[in-house]
Amino acid sequence: MASHFESPLREPLIFGNKTYKQITIDIVKPTTGKVQPKWLFWTLVSAAFAGLFVFCITWEVCFGIGTWGANKTVGWAWDITNFVWWIGIGHAGTLISAILLLFRQKWRTGVNRAAEAMTIFAVICAGQFPIFHMGRVWDAFFIFPYPNTRGPLWVNFTSPLLWDVFAISTYFTVSLLFWYTGLVPDFGTVRDQSKTSGRWKFYNFLSFGWVGSAKHWERWESLSLILAGLSTPLVLSVHTIVSFDFATSIVPGWHTTIMPPYFVAGAIFSGFAMVLTLMLVARHVMNLQEYITLAHIESMNKVMLLTGTMVGIAYLTELFTAWYSGNIYESYAFANRAFGPYWWAYWAMMFCNLVSPQVFWFRKLRRNIAVTFVMSILINIGMWFERFVIIVISLHRDYLPSSWVYYSPTWVEIGIFVGTIGLFMTLFLLFCRFFPAIAIAEVKAILKVSGNQYRQKQLEEVKNQEVYKNTSVEAGTWD
């Protein structure tokens, strides 16, 4: 069938001679059956850390921001660092679903569901920081332009922080819609697989009563496509706008036009790293090797190599511009990053983000699970340091040397950060347990294209054709 044809040289994305039935069974299984102790244990651990988050936030709100190490010169520290870090992580999901959908990258189907979920949870974590870094969080609603009796009294539309408010909320909403609309048919599937009426009701509620009529499918596809089309500029805009917080300011080291592209690349970079970290775990724990294949991992490693190198180039460009500009404040800011009191943060960033990803030039390492996992962790760390470098190191020494200070975090700040990771993992584990972690319908849709057995058939068919005469590819040589 023409619609199903793609070059037989391409690597299959689904192994183990799956049938539609088999796919359903495999993916629905985790949501049914008894609670595995392994899952329960990790969920409780994560929940404990989420609890730490709640405790530290309460502490900070009760006593004040003074419980942090932030100070007169370094007004933003771990709070905004973590915010940008989480937001960056939150980019991969939408990117995978949206941009790869537009580019018709079939390999996305294996990972997009979980990646999107991760996006949602990451943005939830990110959202905590701009809210709780406020001195008077109980007045946080001031940032919305609502008509009021104090009037006229409105917000300041030229403030990048206000842009953030709109960007983040929009991004969260759209991602949520996109994600859930994708989930609806699969909830239908889970519903129809459910044995008990309770489960049936639960999943039917989630599925909005989906039955998979042809007309619905048509609208559904069109909606997904346009949401993808909207999300693509959106995902680029969000981190651009976050970078405006810095780019539009006057702080040496912040005030640079390179910020937007550099931030976006960094976001994708860190996002993919986090997706991989989770994927490799999920793949292992939930035995999804046949759906999340080395092909997936390799493609994502390629993206990380690309974006990582882009980020690296941005670092070097910054240094050059700073030196070439001759502006003493600018050039000092960057020299200070590399050789000032925080040199270790800078070089940690350089190593993790620029140097280490270069291993992915080698196919062997790209396809090596262990290497990939370590790299994904390294990159997460590196990207956190990048934000720390940009925010804290630029602030702590700016124009007037009299105000230069050294910043170090308190246990409250650390607790809040670790806490958000707990929050994130809790949500993700709950997702794995109760939601179909892989897009059932979409996988089925590409079965005939990228399913191993079909690929083998095609190979047999085309073996003797002229075009493939000189190719050495044999059945099953991809692993």
Add this chain to the structure above:
Amino acid sequence: MSDTKKYLVGMFDDDDVLVHAVKDVRNAGYEITDAFTPFPVHGLEHAMGLEPTRIHTAGFFFGATGFTVAFSMIMFINKFNYPTDFGGKPDFGFLAYVPIIFEHTVLFSAIGMTVSFYYLCKLWPGKKPKIIDERTTDHLFALTFELDSSKDAKYIDSVSELLKKEGAIEVYQKEV
């Protein structure tokens, strides 16, 4: 949805077979009420001759609304209702408002489209679905023919005949 309808259902186990069958059945002059598939089958909508959805058009208009709302809101607030003197900047520097206007456009468009999708499909949380065959969300594909008073036994037989010939693994009647 109190009143139930009677359907003739033909089950298929392969999407290619299904699409082929749909074409033939329609060429034979029978009207297919609906098809149920576990995933979006490419070419099925053409085979069934469904008219293309206009949901993206809706999306455009929602977006336009968002743009207008954002632009006029900022214009009204900063230029007329509450002009303040800050940072030696002009009251209405348009460039500074692009981000928010853009975000509004996207937000309105996305929400509007999604809402209209569920509205058009008549889907809402807790809806009681009319399920022809539970396997259609799993691995089988169904074609349904509504059996109203005008359809006599002859019609049923001939359609069943045709479906079997086209590769239906089973054909049965069901009232939902």
Add this chain to the structure above:
Amino acid sequence: MSNKKYWTSLDELNQTPLYKEQAAKEFNFKIDENPADENAGTNRRDFLKAMGFSVSVAALASACKISTHKAIPFTFDTRKAVSEVVPGVADYFATTFYDGNDCINILVKTREGRPIKIEGNTDSPFTLGGTNARAQASVLSLYDVTRLATPTIKNKKSDWKAVDVEITDKLNSIAKIGGKIALVTGTVSSAITKKAIEKFVAKYATTTVVSYDAISSYATRKANQISLGSSIIPTINYDKADVIVGFNSDFLGTGISSIENTKKYIANRIPTKENPKMSRHHQFQSTMTITGASADYRYPINPSEEKQALINLLAAVGGSISGKKALSGKDANAGIEKVANDLKSNKGKSIVVSGTNDIDIQLLTNAINGVLGNYGSVIDTSNSYNLKSGNDESLASLANDLNAGTYKAIIFLGTNPVYNTQYSEIFKEAIKKADLSVSTADRPDETAQFCQYVCPDSHYLESWDIITPKAGFYSFLQPTISNLFDTRQTAESLMVWSGDTSPIAQFVQSEVASITGGNYQSAIQAGFFGNILAGSGSSANIAASIAGVKTEIVAAKGMEVIFYEKVALGDGSYANNPFLQEMPDPVAKVTWDNYVCIPYSYAKSKGIDAQPADKNVPIAKVTINGKSIELPVLVQFGQAANTLAIAIGYGREKAGRAGDMVGKNVYPFIKSTNGITSYSTDGATIELTGKMYELALNQTYHTLMEDNSLPLREKKYRGSILKETTLAEYKKNEHAGNEDREKIKEEFSHSLYDGYKPNDYKQGHHWGMVVDLNACIGCGSCVVSCSVENNVPVVGKRQVYRSQEMHWMRIDRYYNGNPDNPDVSFQPMMCQHCNNAPCENVCPVNATNHSSEGLNQMAYNRCIGTRYCANNCPYKVRRFNWLDYQAVDSFGKFNDGKRSFTDTEAQSYMFEDLTRMVLNPDVVTRSRGVIEKCSFCVQRIQEGKLNAKKEGRPLKDGEVKSACQTACPTNAITFGDQNNKESAVSKTFENSGRNYYVLEEQHFLSAVGYQVKVRNKDEEPAEFFIDKPGV
């Protein structure tokens, strides 16, 4: 009819017709006739009119038939008071701030009866309206909750009757058997206390009066006994001196009558286009003080070398003295030559002073001044001080006698020898042994805690007194509020014990009347009487002086230590004043601590980081003659190579919540050589303990020169922040050091927004400020004044360590040149109120924007505390309420200072209701989580505009003065309207070639202009040095 009244303006004082008319307009209210008015007589009404809006508590009193010897609290009989006091309008009372060292004429601003602010009394010919940080902060100590509320017997509450009975009984019985009584006082410049003591001595013949100063100038008096024949401390007219040479003399900061001297000093330090002339100031110093910082030339010398240096100098200026010997520092040697030349070419127009308490050294300076003929011109012996009249020898002999147990009774007149003398143990023992021990301290301090009786003295703002800082000049104290507690003035206590129960107020009044020849009212209103006569006086007997000098010099062994006094805390009596504790030391920039200052060269050899970025400094063990003490280490640039310096006045144990256990007490290390207390010693060793200490620094990086340890970078100097030049250059070109301004102006004449014309605030007022870097001596008076005026919270040591201090105004201190002997520059820094304020466009909620008068204003209630504005402020002057410092938190009193379960709690010093009485009602207290900053004292601007409006006239220049401006003893700060072409500010902005704006090239268009610092040097300012910042 009472014959007392208070005044707020000269108009009122002199009763000008204009004033009378206005006053009449203001208060033509109907006075309810009641029988009491008969006593007041018919002229009462006119009198009230005449008083205008000042409070006449006494007139009221007379009307109410209350004996008039007490000031009446505002709350008394409001039925009457209301008609006298206009709520919301401040009343000013003239009084005097006095501690043994300074006597400052001040005006006390009271609101609704509460003293809330100290201002200088600009009419005073003595201090000319100057104040220092101690005076500014003193209003807070009035509301100090640690003060005793009643007299105590054996540390138990009691009442005056009981105390007086017991004390007088004991005194009598002791006197009967001829037991000796010791009366331990500080310097007594109070005519009243003097009289009281006389009475006491007359009553109890066996009394010996011993007066001592914790920080003594006794040697000066002793030396003058030899040189001048009388043991005086003469007035020095620094304004008449063209060459000033100081030897370890901190006459600008902590020296005797520092405000008077600062005023004189600065009079000859500001060159102008018309008259480009300033005195040249050489300073020989062991450590760095603000006096040394203001000097044009500094020469580090070890304390032991000071005498040698003076001998060399004396010889060099032509004195006949033997024993010339080269000094260890080559700077100093070269310096002697240079100084000698300057001096010789300025005979009669120069001065050599030393602050060292050593007879030889004082004799040498006398001899040098004699040789140079400075007596009569610069040194005025006819105007000598009654300040600093403590006697070291009598203290020493008292100690001996106490050891011997000769004294049956000891009475401490507010003195605290257990803490602030080296005889601590002796006093402790003696007090325990004595039959009677009394202290009049206002709190159970280190000495009072052991005494049987504590008879708390009243705060000076509650007291009557007459201070005579100099013969012929009288400075009056009057109560600005009635006693907050059941306290009693020391003088009154003494009189009661000597059987004279006449109330002190009457006594003072009669004294004043007799002093002023009956001209009582105007005297009390003015707050002073008499004039500072510019006399000449006798010259020093050079021969005698030189003869008196013991020329042999013992070489110092080991390291030398100099014990110095800090500008803020002084001898430690101010320890419980949080404003002073938090005021950064002008030079070291440390708050809430003392420490051992080590020279840069030594730090280098030991690898100690001179600029510890993280404020963690090593703790060193200093051992002096067997006794040792552990102190944090601070690297002090410009300190003599072989010298350590430690501040006295710290380590109080019974000062109160703020002052206890802050720093370490080093009084026990002070030794006295043949009766003279010496504040330096040798034979010290220092070793690092390996422990680290969190030092509450609020400046960790000390230069405008960038770190040249960074590779690929040439040294760069941030020249647009602080500009300076030399007098020679300035004479050639009034734009010297400021040449780049024209270029900058041109570059920024264009705007990015085509066709958009930003608001240039040419309508109405446009407030601006001028800061003269030449005048600023860094004393920190403005910092405290700003805090008091604007309710700026004190945050405590831990928060300062975390760089979370709240000062709206700070004084940046930069070093340049050779780290072993750098130039020092001070730069007051507050909100610059930029027209293009970067903080404004980043606030998401519009909480900060520009007023039509060019003020960058904060809407506290709108602020949600994102701190984005603070990040985006290039001057880093925005302050964030990290914690609930003012105990005004909507979340309840998490930080009321009573809880200790969180180490991150705010050290709130403002939670007691009594302490909060100092808050300025015109300025709102800020809640936790909002940004605040300098407002250009907008409340004062509004007040000034209102007054002008009421009188239907335009605002006059100088009518509105910011708090920092009024506090500045050198008039370094001028505030005014840029749109008023006649105002001092706009004149300076337009005409002064020295005027520049900080970071002007960044085009923030700030409203605060700075005046280029001019040093009276021959050569260019040294190249800016860099010390690698801490990593």
